[in-house]
Amino acid sequence: MRATIREVAREAGVSASTVSRALSTPEMVNAATRERVLRAAERLGYAPNRAARGLITGRTGNLGLIVPDLTNPFFPSVVKGVQAKAREADYAVFLADTDEDPAAEIGLVRVLAKQVDGLILCSPRAREEEIRELTEHTTLVMVNRRFGNLPSVVFDNAEGIRQAIAHLQALGHQRVAWVGGPRTSWSTRDRMRALRAATGAAGMELYVAGHFPPYFEGGVAAADLVIASGVTSVIAYNDVMALGLLSRLRDRGVDVPGDISVIGIDNIQMSAMSSPALTTVSLTKEQAGRAAVDLLLALLLQPDSVRNTRRELPAQLLVRGSTGVARTT
Amino acid sequence: MRATIREVAREAGVSASTVSRALSTPEMVNAATRERVLRAAERLGYAPNRAARGLITGRTGNLGLIVPDLTNPFFPSVVKGVQAKAREADYAVFLADTDEDPAAEIGLVRVLAKQVDGLILCSPRAREEEIRELTEHTTLVMVNRRFGNLPSVVFDNAEGIRQAIAHLQALGHQRVAWVGGPRTSWSTRDRMRALRAATGAAGMELYVAGHFPPYFEGGVAAADLVIASGVTSVIAYNDVMALGLLSRLRDRGVDVPGDISVIGIDNIQMSAMSSPALTTVSLTKEQAGRAAVDLLLALLLQPDSVRNTRRELPAQLLVRGSTGVARTT
DNA sequence: ACAACTCTTGCAAAGGATTGCATTGACCTC
DNA sequence: GAGGTCAATGCAATCCTTTGCAAGAGTTGT
Structure with missing residues (x-):
C-alpha cells in the first residue's frame, strides 16, 4: 500500500540512501537534491516504516507511562503533560495502569520495556530492590519518587x-x-x-x-x-x-x-x-509530565547527561473555604 | 543484548524456522522438538523482536485509543477497560487526548494509524466526511457514536x-x-x-x-x-x-x-x-472499553465478521439525593 | 514393493530502512 | 598540472522474523 523509500528514490532519481539522508540528516545532502527528494516524498505521501527503522536503529520512537490508578484525577493531568510533550518530539506514548498493584507494576515494566525506548514510572509502588533490578535493563525516569541516582521529577x-x-x-x-x-x-x-x-x-x-x-x-x-x-x-x-x-x-x-x-x-x-x-x-501536574519526558529524552540522547538529575517542581498552598480560624474549645 | 531466534535455534539444535514455528504455530512441530525449543527459549530469556516481526507480518501488536479529554472522569474509566482487555490479548495501547479539538482528532488518527493495527475512537467530535475518509485507510471502532455501518459501542x-x-x-x-x-x-x-x-x-x-x-x-x-x-x-x-x-x-x-x-x-x-x-x-464505562477492544480484535481477525456490528450497552437510572418531589408553586 | 501421503524440518527469500565504506567529480594549492 | 581535500552520492550489508516451498523420512494402502 504505502510508498517505500525505493519508490521515492526512483521518483526523485536518486538512490534510497539519499532519500534516507534527505529526511533524517538533511545537512548531508545537496540543497537541490534534497528539495527534489522532499517533493517526491510529499507527492507519494511517504512516511518511513517505523518497524523497518526500528529494526536497524534499535529504537522504537515510543515511550511508556505507568500510573497506579487513572481514576485518581491527579494522574490524567500528568498523562496529559506527558502526551503533549512526547508528541512534540514525535514520540507516541503507551499507557498502562496498575490498579495500585506493585506486582502488576513490575510486570508491566517488563512487558512494555521491549516496545519502548524509555519508561516513565509515575508514583511507583514497587519495592526498591525490584526497581533497582529494572533499571539494569531499562531506561527509567520516575515521577513522585526519589530513588538512588535515577533521574526523577518530584514536587517540593x-x-x-x-x-x-x-x-x-x-x-x-x-x-x-x-x-x-x-x-x-x-x-x-x-x-x-x-x-x-x-x-x-x-x-x-x-x-x-x-x-x-x-x-x-x-x-x-x-x-x-x-x-x-x-x-x-x-x-x-x-x-x-x-x-x-x-x-x-x-x-x-x-x-x-x-x-x-x-x-x-x-x-x-x-x-x-x-x-x-x-x-x-x-x-503543577502537567508540568511534571512534561519534565519527565524532557528528562527521559535527554537520557536517551546521552545517557550520562542527566544521571542523578532531580527536577523539583514547586508546591504552592491554595487557600479556599475548608480552612478557617481554629475553634477555641 | 537480547537473545535472537538464531541463538535459540543453536541452543536447541534446530533451525530458526523451527523455533519460530514452535512459538507461534506449536501444532506444526513435533512435541519433543517443541519442548526442547521452548526450554531453550526460556533459558535464554528469548522474546521475539516486535519490529522484525512487524516488518514481515505487517502487524504491530498495538492498538490506539483516542479520547477527547482525559480530565473528564468518564474517559479514564473507558481507558481502563480498554487497557485491561487489550493486555489480555497481548496488545499494548497507545493513548492520545485531543483536548476536545476535532482537528487534533483527525491528525492523531493519521499519526497513530501507522503504528497500530486498529484504533478506538471514543466520543469522536470530527465531522462525518472526515471520519469516512479515515475509515478508508484505517481499522476503526467507535465508542459513543454511531456512524454508517462502522462497528461501534454505544449506550442505550x-x-x-x-x-x-x-x-x-x-x-x-x-x-x-x-x-x-x-x-x-x-x-x-x-x-x-x-x-x-x-x-x-x-x-x-x-x-x-x-x-x-x-x-x-x-x-x-x-x-x-x-x-x-x-x-x-x-x-x-x-x-x-x-x-x-x-x-x-x-x-x-x-x-x-x-x-x-x-x-x-x-x-x-x-x-x-x-x-x-x-x-x-x-x-458501564469499563465495559464499553472492553467491548470496543473485542470488536476491534474481531475486526482485525476477519474484517467482515463484525461489519455493521453495534454493541449496545445498558443504561440504568441511579436515584440519589438530587431528585425529589416537584415543588408545587 | 511402489505409489501416494503425511509429518517435520530446513532453506532462502522477503520485508523497508539505515549506515559504513567506496566512488566520483569538482575544486584548491603549490 | 599533479596531488590532495572535500562534498555528494551510491553500493551493499545488516537488523530479526516469518513463511512458501522443497526435501527427507516414515506410513499406509493396494
Missing part, C-alpha cells in the same frame, strides 16, 4: 507542607492530624517527614491517623479517627482523600472549617467544586 | 432517558430542562432525541437550554438559564456538567432537590460524593 513537598502549616498556625491551630496514603508510596513518606519537621518547628502537635487507601473511601475511613483525636485541623495525603474526609465530617455533623479545618494536596479540579471548596497544596 | 441512551423521565414524572415534575453538551458530540444529539421522545410520550414540557462545553463550567453557565426558565427539573449531558449545575444552583440559593431536581449521566465517582449526591444515569 517540604515547601508545600511548610506553607500549609504556617497557614494553620496563623489561624490559631495547635493540633493537626495527618491522614497518610499507601505505605508503598514514597510521597506519603516524604510528606510525613516534611510534616514532622514543620510541626516540630512550629511547636504544633501532630496526630498521625495512619495509612489509608488513596481513594475517597480512605478519607471517609480516616475521618472518625480524626474526629476522635480532638485535633482542630487535618492534612490529607491527597485531594481525593480530603474530599472523603469532608464528606464524612459533614455526615457526622462536624462543621468545616468551624470545627475542623481540612487541607488536601494535588489541587485536582474537583477540589474547587466541593463545598466548602478545599484548601490544598497545588501541584 | 433511550432507555436511560426514559427511566429518568419516568422517575421525574413519578415525582410530579411537569417541566424539565435539557443542558446539552458540545454540538459536535453524537451523544448529545442522541440523548436529546431520546429526551424529546420521552417527554413527548409522558406529556411533559421540555426546555432546551442549549449546547455547553462538557466541563464543570459548562454546567455553571447553564444554571442561570435553567433557573430563569422556571422548570422544576433538569437533565444534563453528563455528570461533570450536572455537578457544575449543582454548584451554581447552591450559589444562587436554589435548593436541590427542593426547588429543582438535577439528573446527570455517566455515574462518575464524584457524582456520589457531591451533596446532595447526584441522581444519574449509570453507564
Whole structure:
C-alpha cells in the first residue's frame, strides 16, 4: 500500500540512501537534491516504516507511562503533560495502569520495556530492590519518587507542607492530624517527614491517623479517627482523600472549617467544586509530565547527561473555604 | 543484548524456522522438538523482536485509543477497560487526548494509524466526511457514536432517558430542562432525541437550554438559564456538567432537590460524593472499553465478521439525593 | 514393493530502512 | 598540472522474523 523509500528514490532519481539522508540528516545532502527528494516524498505521501527503522536503529520512537490508578484525577493531568510533550518530539506514548498493584507494576515494566525506548514510572509502588533490578535493563525516569541516582521529577513537598502549616498556625491551630496514603508510596513518606519537621518547628502537635487507601473511601475511613483525636485541623495525603474526609465530617455533623479545618494536596479540579471548596497544596501536574519526558529524552540522547538529575517542581498552598480560624474549645 | 531466534535455534539444535514455528504455530512441530525449543527459549530469556516481526507480518501488536479529554472522569474509566482487555490479548495501547479539538482528532488518527493495527475512537467530535475518509485507510471502532455501518459501542441512551423521565414524572415534575453538551458530540444529539421522545410520550414540557462545553463550567453557565426558565427539573449531558449545575444552583440559593431536581449521566465517582449526591444515569464505562477492544480484535481477525456490528450497552437510572418531589408553586 | 501421503524440518527469500565504506567529480594549492 | 581535500552520492550489508516451498523420512494402502 504505502510508498517505500525505493519508490521515492526512483521518483526523485536518486538512490534510497539519499532519500534516507534527505529526511533524517538533511545537512548531508545537496540543497537541490534534497528539495527534489522532499517533493517526491510529499507527492507519494511517504512516511518511513517505523518497524523497518526500528529494526536497524534499535529504537522504537515510543515511550511508556505507568500510573497506579487513572481514576485518581491527579494522574490524567500528568498523562496529559506527558502526551503533549512526547508528541512534540514525535514520540507516541503507551499507557498502562496498575490498579495500585506493585506486582502488576513490575510486570508491566517488563512487558512494555521491549516496545519502548524509555519508561516513565509515575508514583511507583514497587519495592526498591525490584526497581533497582529494572533499571539494569531499562531506561527509567520516575515521577513522585526519589530513588538512588535515577533521574526523577518530584514536587517540593517540604515547601508545600511548610506553607500549609504556617497557614494553620496563623489561624490559631495547635493540633493537626495527618491522614497518610499507601505505605508503598514514597510521597506519603516524604510528606510525613516534611510534616514532622514543620510541626516540630512550629511547636504544633501532630496526630498521625495512619495509612489509608488513596481513594475517597480512605478519607471517609480516616475521618472518625480524626474526629476522635480532638485535633482542630487535618492534612490529607491527597485531594481525593480530603474530599472523603469532608464528606464524612459533614455526615457526622462536624462543621468545616468551624470545627475542623481540612487541607488536601494535588489541587485536582474537583477540589474547587466541593463545598466548602478545599484548601490544598497545588501541584503543577502537567508540568511534571512534561519534565519527565524532557528528562527521559535527554537520557536517551546521552545517557550520562542527566544521571542523578532531580527536577523539583514547586508546591504552592491554595487557600479556599475548608480552612478557617481554629475553634477555641 | 537480547537473545535472537538464531541463538535459540543453536541452543536447541534446530533451525530458526523451527523455533519460530514452535512459538507461534506449536501444532506444526513435533512435541519433543517443541519442548526442547521452548526450554531453550526460556533459558535464554528469548522474546521475539516486535519490529522484525512487524516488518514481515505487517502487524504491530498495538492498538490506539483516542479520547477527547482525559480530565473528564468518564474517559479514564473507558481507558481502563480498554487497557485491561487489550493486555489480555497481548496488545499494548497507545493513548492520545485531543483536548476536545476535532482537528487534533483527525491528525492523531493519521499519526497513530501507522503504528497500530486498529484504533478506538471514543466520543469522536470530527465531522462525518472526515471520519469516512479515515475509515478508508484505517481499522476503526467507535465508542459513543454511531456512524454508517462502522462497528461501534454505544449506550442505550433511550432507555436511560426514559427511566429518568419516568422517575421525574413519578415525582410530579411537569417541566424539565435539557443542558446539552458540545454540538459536535453524537451523544448529545442522541440523548436529546431520546429526551424529546420521552417527554413527548409522558406529556411533559421540555426546555432546551442549549449546547455547553462538557466541563464543570459548562454546567455553571447553564444554571442561570435553567433557573430563569422556571422548570422544576433538569437533565444534563453528563455528570461533570450536572455537578457544575449543582454548584451554581447552591450559589444562587436554589435548593436541590427542593426547588429543582438535577439528573446527570455517566455515574462518575464524584457524582456520589457531591451533596446532595447526584441522581444519574449509570453507564458501564469499563465495559464499553472492553467491548470496543473485542470488536476491534474481531475486526482485525476477519474484517467482515463484525461489519455493521453495534454493541449496545445498558443504561440504568441511579436515584440519589438530587431528585425529589416537584415543588408545587 | 511402489505409489501416494503425511509429518517435520530446513532453506532462502522477503520485508523497508539505515549506515559504513567506496566512488566520483569538482575544486584548491603549490 | 599533479596531488590532495572535500562534498555528494551510491553500493551493499545488516537488523530479526516469518513463511512458501522443497526435501527427507516414515506410513499406509493396494
